[in-house]
Amino acid sequence: SQQGEEDPQALSIQEGENATMNCSYKTSINNLQWYRQNSGRGLVHLILIRSNEREKHSGRLRVTLDTSKKSSSLLITASRAADTASYFCATLGPNTDKLIFGTGTRLQVFP
Amino acid sequence: NAGVMQNPRHLVRRRGQEARLRCSPMKGHNHVYWYRQLPEEGLKFMVYLQKENIIDESGMPKERFSAEFPKEGPSILRIQQVVRGDSAAYFCASHGLAGKGETQYFGPGTRLLVL
Numbered sequence: 001s002q003q004g005e006e007d008p009q010a011l012s013i014q015e016g017e018n019a020t021m022n023c024s025y026k027t028s029i030n031n032l033q034w035y036r037q038n039s040g041r042g043l044v045h046l047i048l049i050r051s052n053e054r055e056k057h058s059g060r061l062r063v064t065l066d067t068s069k070k071s072s073s074l075l076i077t078a079s080r081a082a083d084t085a086s087y088f089c090a091t092l093g094p095n096t097d098k099l100i101f102g103t104g105t106r107l108q109v110f111p
Numbered sequence: 112n113a114g115v116m117q118n119p120r121h122l123v124r125r126r127g128q129e130a131r132l133r134c135s136p137m138k139g140h141n142h143v144y145w146y147r148q149l150p151e152e153g154l155k156f157m158v159y160l161q162k163e164n165i166i167d168e169s170g171m172p173k174e175r176f177s178a179e180f181p182k183e184g185p186s187i188l189r190i191q192q193v194v195r196g197d198s199a200a201y202f203c204a205s206h207g208l209a210g211k212g213e214t215q216y217f218g219p220g221t222r223l224l225v226l
Contacts, residue, residue, distance in 0.1 A: 033214065042202060042219040043154070088153050098144060098167060099204075099215060101153035 004089060004102035012108040019076040021105040023089030024069075030092045032065055033099070034074050037086045046074075046087075081111045115140075115205050115218035123224045130190040130197070132221045136205030143186045144215060145178060148200040160186060193225045 004025040013019055025032070031050045035043040049056045049065045049072070056063045062075040076083055086106045090099040116135040124130050136143050141162050146154040147170075159167040160180035171178065175193075180186040190197055200222045204215035 035217075040222075043217040045214055045216070048214055090154075096167070097142065097206075098156040098159055098170070099146075099154070100156065101146075103153045 004091060004100060006087075006089060006102040006105045008105060009103070010106045010108070012110065013079055015079060015081055015109055015111050017079055017109075019079050019083070019107055019109070021074045021087050021089075021107070023072045023074070023102050025072075025089070025091045025100070025102070026070065027091070027093055027100075029067070030094045032063075032072050033090045033092070034061075034063060034072075035088045035090060035101075037088065037104075039085070043088070076107075079107075079109045081109050083107060084109045115203060115216050117201075117203055117218035117221050119221060120219060121222050121224070123226060124193045125226050126194055127192050130193050130223055130225075132188040132190075132201050132203075132223070133185040134188070134203030134205075134218055135185040136203070137207075137216055140205035140207045140216075142206050143180050144204045145186075145188050146202045146204065148202065148220075150199070154202060157188075190223075193223075195225045198223055198225045 006023045029051050031048050033048045034046040037043050047058045047063050049063050060077045065072045086104045088104045089102040118133050143160045145157040148154045156170040158171050158178045163182050175191045177189045200220045202217050202220045204217045206213040206215050
């Protein structure tokens with residue numbers, strides 16, 4: 001299977017703490033994207049990092065990419081209860097337009 | 112500018128019936144993708160279509176599943192003779208430019224339940 005893997009599978013933290021999720025993938029990529037999915041809802045695009053970038057920030061989100069290790073991490077700082085959701089990484093290969101999703105991390109932020 | 116729309120949002124079918132899922136991409140987008148999400152799993156690519164063409168159907172089951180994106184109207188994912196294992200959330204996504212690594216915009220999904 002080409003599907004990437006994320007860890008941890010589930011993460012529970014208190015409001016105000018930071019949450020770190022990791023993603024590993026298997027093939028070469030054009031870019032890597034992170035999505036959030038609230039329970040029973042669609043996907044919301046969070047951030048895209050290209051293969052020639054190493055780090056990117058967007059508000060409370062920080063994404064890193066290590067193409068030599070085929071891995072990425074998503075850091076959410078100062079988490080809020082509203083951040084409770086599943087988070088998926090997805091990679092886009094260099095010669096394709098289809099996204100390959102990871103298995104997801106279920107984040108629970110307690111108030 | 113409306114986002115990607117899917118209908119129905121929920122669909123219940125009995126085994127052996129047909130399921131038709133519709134996706135209207137964002138205005139100006141001619142590239143549509145269908146993904147399937149089984150419970151507690153990530154999304155898996157099924158098919159990529161442009162207007163009137165299937166570009167990549169490598170993720171589609173060989174039997175019972177078909178997809179189209181006609182010149183006019185929404186993209187349709189059709190599942191014939193549904194089985195319980197078809198129960199899943201089906202998402203479509205769209206973007207405007209192929210081959211550019213563009214962000215795909217997802218619809219809210221159709222949740223299919225096969226009884």
